[in-house]
Amino acid sequence: MSFQSLYFWGNIVGVSIGLFVAISTFIHYRKLNQTGRAIRWFIGSLTVCLIFVNGLIKIVEIMDDHMRKEAFELLDESFKERGDPNNESYDNLEIVVTPDKQRSSTSYNIYVANFNKQYSYKGKIKITIRNKKDKKVFTHVTETITIKPGEKKEIENTLYDTWHPGYSWRWLGELKK
Structure with missing residues (x-):
């Protein structure tokens, strides 16, 4: 809302x-x-x-603004750790999933950033939520999104009945100029 x-x-x-x-x-x-x-x-x-x-x-x-600011800072840290500022590639696309525990469920907020300077990303993201033993709990595929060069944004959230600490993700789209 x-x-x-x-x-x-x-x-x-x-x-x-x-x-x-x-x-x-x-x-x-x-x-x-x-x-x-x-x-x-x-x-x-x-x-x-x-x-x-x-x-x-x-x-x-x-x-909500505070949570978004923290997620954007996490995106910046992830890019510094694994990004490739010298090349335009998928390495410059980052995702952060932040769980927000509520009474009866958990909202997993999804934030994305495109650190490429020339390429936009268009496609979907497959996110797998994992438990403490690194076992898959559930998978969520986002709607098709477009992220312009240098853009950071919250794209959506997904609900699940319990909180789990880990996640992995994969891009299902392409980079275009």
């Missing part, structure tokens, strides 16, 4: 809760013939609910 839709639906929920609380308090204070207080509570309830919901969304966004 993109952050634009998260903000949209989050604000819909915030307004809905805010309206429920605001209307309830407005009706209560109107029965007491305190119209001024009713209006202040109405406006205050809406404002507090919207601030609270947007604060939660911002926290999620900051955590």
Whole structure:
């Protein structure tokens, strides 16, 4: 889910809760013939609910940005270890898979980078998640992607029921100028 839709639906929920609380308090204070207080509570309830919901969304966004930044740093480290900056090749394509443990499942976030200077990659990536004994647990093949020279991005994630520490990957596509 993109952050634009998260903000949209989050604000819909915030307004809905805010309206429920605001209307309830407005009706209560109107029965007491305190119209001024009713209006202040109405406006205050809406404002507090919207601030609270947007604060939660911002926290999620900051955590996601932090995770993306760490993954991009891992991509840079991998390239320094095994990349070939003098040649345009598959050695300059890197992947990082970061597991994100949730209550009932694990989300495996997939980040890719193309450190080639002239060649784009178009194709799929086959990712195999492995357990501690290096045995294959499951395999995931991404949708077709295009990564331009110098580009780094998060492409997708896949869910699985448990967390496993290792992974391997293979490119299923081609480099083109």
